[in-house]
Amino acid sequence: MNSKAIPYIQLFNAFNKGPTPGEDGTAYPSLGVNIARRKFRSGGALVLPGAMEYHCALHDLRFKADRPCAPPDHLEYPELLKIPDIDIICNREFEYLIMTHDTKRDYENAIIIFHGLNEKKWDKYLPWAYRLLKQTGKAIILFPLAFHMDRAPAEWANAKLMQRTAENRMKESGSNSHTSFVNAAISTRLEEDPRRFFWTGLETFMDVRTLLKQLKEGGVKGFSKGTVADIMAYSIGAYFALIFAMADPEGLLRRAKLFLFCGAATLDRMYPISRYILDARASSRLNSFYLEHVNNGFAEEDRLRHYIETEHSGESYFKMMLLYHYNKAERESRLRGLAGRISAVALRQDEVVPPAEVLNTLKGEMRDIDIPVEVLDFPYPYTHVTPFVLQERYSHEVTEAFDVVMTKAGDWLKG
Numbered sequence: 001m002n003s004k005a006i007p008y009i010q011l012f013n014a015f016n017k018g019p020t021p022g023e024d025g026t027a028y029p030s031l032g033v034n035i036a037r038r039k040f041r042s043g044g045a046l047v048l049p050g051a052m053e054y055h056c057a058l059h060d061l062r063f064k065a066d067r068p069c070a071p072p073d074h075l076e077y078p079e080l081l082k083i084p085d086i087d088i089i090c091n092r093e094f095e096y097l098i099m100t101h102d103t104k105r106d107y108e109n110a111i112i113i114f115h116g117l118n119e120k121k122w123d124k125y126l127p128w129a130y131r132l133l134k135q136t137g138k139a140i141i142l143f144p145l146a147f148h149m150d151r152a153p154a155e156w157a158n159a160k161l162m163q164r165t166a167e168n169r170m171k172e173s174g175s176n177s178h179t180s181f182v183n184a185a186i187s188t189r190l191e192e193d194p195r196r197f198f199w200t201g202l203e204t205f206m207d208v209r210t211l212l213k214q215l216k217e218g219g220v221k222g223f224s225k226g227t228v229a230d231i232m233a234y235s236i237g238a239y240f241a242l243i244f245a246m247a248d249p250e251g252l253l254r255r256a257k258l259f260l261f262c263g264a265a266t267l268d269r270m271y272p273i274s275r276y277i278l279d280a281r282a283s284s285r286l287n288s289f290y291l292e293h294v295n296n297g298f299a300e301e302d303r304l305r306h307y308i309e310t311e312h313s314g315e316s317y318f319k320m321m322l323l324y325h326y327n328k329a330e331r332e333s334r335l336r337g338l339a340g341r342i343s344a345v346a347l348r349q350d351e352v353v354p355p356a357e358v359l360n361t362l363k364g365e366m367r368d369i370d371i372p373v374e375v376l377d378f379p380y381p382y383t384h385v386t387p388f389v390l391q392e393r394y395s396h397e398v399t400e401a402f403d404v405v406m407t408k409a410g411d412w413l414k415g
Contacts, residue, residue, distance in 0.1 A: 006198065007048060007322045007395050007396075008127060008388055008395070008398045008399045009390055009392065009397045009398070009399075009400040011031075011126050011127045011130060011393050012123070012124070012126075012390060013030065013032055014030060015028070015123070015130075016123055017032075019327075021035035021036060021037055022036070022037065022126070023036065023037045023038075023095075023108055024036060024404045025103055026258065031130060032101055032187060033099055033100065033101050033130060033133060034099070034100050034103050035094070035097055035098070035099050035126075036096040036097070036100075036126075036222070037097060037098075038095060038097075038098060038105075038220065038221065039093070039094075039095055040093075040094055040095065040096055040097055040207070040211070041092065041093050041311075042091065042094070042146070042203060042206075042207050043090045043206060043207070044146075044202065044205065044206030044207050044210075045086060045091065045092040045203055045212060046086070046233050047083040047199055047202050047203055047206070048084075048086040048091075048146075048200070048203060049066060049084065049085045049086065049193060049195070049196065049199060049200050050084025050085050050086035050087055051065060051084075051086050051232055052064075052065050053065065054303060055409075056306065056311075058311075058312070059306075061306065061309055063302055063303040063306070064302075066195065066301075066303060066304075069205070073243060075128065075162070079180070080153065080155040080161065080167070080268070081144065081156075081185060081188050081189060082317075085147075085196065085199070085200075087408045088147075088153060088166050089145065090150060090151055090152070091146055091147055091151040091203075093210075094144065094151045095150060095181060096141060096142060096143045096144060096211075097129075097142040098125070098139060098140070098142075099123060099129045099130065099133055099140040100133070100139045100140075100222065101230070103132075103134060103222070106222060106223055106224040107139040107222060107223050107224065107227065108136065108223070108224045108226065108227055108228070109136075109137075109139070109142040109227065109228055109229075109230075110138055110139045110140070110141050110215060110223065110227055110228070110229040110230070110293075111132050111136065111138050111139075111140050111141070111144075111229065111230045111231070111232055111413055112140075112141045112208075112211075112229050112231050112232075113125055113128060113129060113132075113140060113141070113142045113143070113232050113233070113237075114142070114143065114145065114231065114232075114233040114234065114237025114238070114240060115142075115145065115148065115149070115234060115235070115237050115238035115239050116234050116235030116236055116262075116263075116277075117148075117186070117235060117272060117277050117278070118148070118182070118183055118186045118278070119148050119149060119230035120148070120149060120152060120156075120157050121149070122149060123144055124386075124388075125142055125234075126142075127402070128232070128386075128406065128409075129142060131354045131402075131406040131409075132232060132409060132410055132413065133369060135407070135410030135411075136410050136413055137414070137415035138230070138317070138414070139222065139223065141211075141229070142144070143207075143211060144199040144201040145200070145201075145204045145236070145237065145240065146201075146203045146204045146207070147172060147186075147200055148190075149267050152185075154341035156185035156186075157185075157242065159181045160181075160278065160298070161183060161366055162181035162182070162186075165181070165184040165185070166179040166180050166181050166183075166184040166279075167179075167277060167351055169184060169187065169202075169281070171187065173313075175280070175281070176280050176281040177261070177273070177279065177280040178273050178274055178275050178278075178280055179275070179279045180275035180276070180279075180298065182275060182276050183274070183275060183276060183277055183278055183280075183282075185390060186277075186282070187277065187278050187279040187281070187282035188282070189281040190278065190282045190285065190286050191281055191285045191286075193266070194285055194288075194289035194290065195301070196197050197286060198247065198291075198304060198307075198308070198318060201240060201243075201286060201318065201320075202307065202315060204240060205240075205243075205244060205247075205249075205314075205315065208244060209249050209250070212229060212252040212253070213252065213326070214249070214288040214353060215227040215229055216252065228255050228256065229232065229253075229256060229270040230256050230257045230258070230259075230413045231245075231253075231256060231257075231259070232257045232258075232259045232261070232409055232413060233258065233259070233261070233263060233392065234260075234261045234262055234263060235261075235262050235263045235353065236263065236272075237263065238260040238261065238263025238344075239263055239264065239265075239267075239270075239321060241258055241260065242260065242263075242264050242321065242342075243317050243318055243320075243321055244330075245338060245341075245342070246320070246334045246335070246338070247313075247314035247315065247317045247318040249316075254257070255337040256341065257341050257342070257343075257413055257415070258341060258342045258343070258410060259342075259343050259344070259345075259408075259409040259413055260343070260344040260345075260358075260362075260414045261344070261345050261351050261387075261405065261409070262345075262346060262347055262350055262352075262384055262387065263344075263358070264295065264344055264353075264358050264361055264362055265353050265354070265358055265360070265361050266322060266324045266361055266408055267287065267321060267322045267323070268287060268290075268291070268292060268322065268323045268324055268355070269324050269354070269357035269360065269361070270352060270353050270357070271283075271352055271353075271354070272352055274352060274384075274385060276385045277352065277385070278409055290322050290323070291323065294319065294322055294323055294326055297309055297397065305373075318335070318407045320334070321361075324357075324360065324361070328365065331361075332364045332365070332369060334383060335361075335362065335364070335369050335371060336369050336370075337366075337370050338371070339369060342370070342371045343359060343371070343372045343373075343408070343412045344360065344362055344371065344373045344374070345371060345373075345374050345375075345376055345405055345408060345409075346358040346374070346375050347375070347376055347377065347378070347382070347384070347387060348358070348376065348377040349377065349382065349383075350374055350384045351383075351384060351393060352383075352384035352385070355375040356372075358373055359373050359375075374408070376400075376401075376405070377403065378395050378401040379402075380394040380397045380398060382401075385407075387401070388402050
């Protein structure tokens, strides 16, 4: 079946109403694809908050537990949000998805999809994976960021429990807004300790490095030794993918290409205040924390400083994506070196990651970085969170928009 002929809503429903993917693979006969689950154990979890002591094996250095960030006294946290990060088992032991159209051969090429912030289900990404698989012939890996998808406790998505938390967050401060049961858990956690943004990113960094090494060494079922992986990333996934590509640990992405959708602005130029992402107070706390500590060189944060400012050349690329004007020359120099391997699409009406900021980051202040960035607009009411809406009255327009974006992504990544 020609994938372009399937209306987007029909494609979404075919996966959404289909069987749950199994470990050995679940077929979707009407679509001609198979989705399998693969188990993964996170070695990066050892950096997470909650330990009494930390050890950097690379430099044989030990650090005491991070000092509490001292959230405002009036904040009340439900017990299910007080579990130390390092003790959350589902984040350390989880499964990722692989979509293929032929389970009888080993693939030599893959595309890894990274999702957006505060996502709990792969639903909206399965049509993306399907189109990329059909267009490129490469196996698609859907890999979750730390504390997202199945890596987050189910209680954090419990509407009844989280609605109570959201209501408390609204009552605690008259200046808060955009609270909801959807963003209550992540907003509470990031406001309590904004360092989580880095530590969970570092855990994901380590996990993806492990995945890429496993693919290269032939350690993932269904893939040949020497498998090369490209990346399609959306929103905060694009932010992460860009940092990972700049760092390129062990040259694992030396031959890779990246397609970035609705992402790649620096942290201070993103506006994630949304009932689906972060509430206003959490977003403000996140930005103010890194603004303060970037300006003082993380002077009071020994462990953070070790990874961000001094010894870790790969992980330190994180600091280049915090503030637009901070380390701009170094960031733009590195991006020039990646030109030819990155392409991006931004959306004109995106208020979370504005297209102007994607242009500023990827093409540089003087627009002298040769990374293609295309700004699209769709003839229906879309948002950053939902670029392809599930409303029948816009089915034709949404299908066309989806086809445009995925054709661009597939053309870039199939080479």
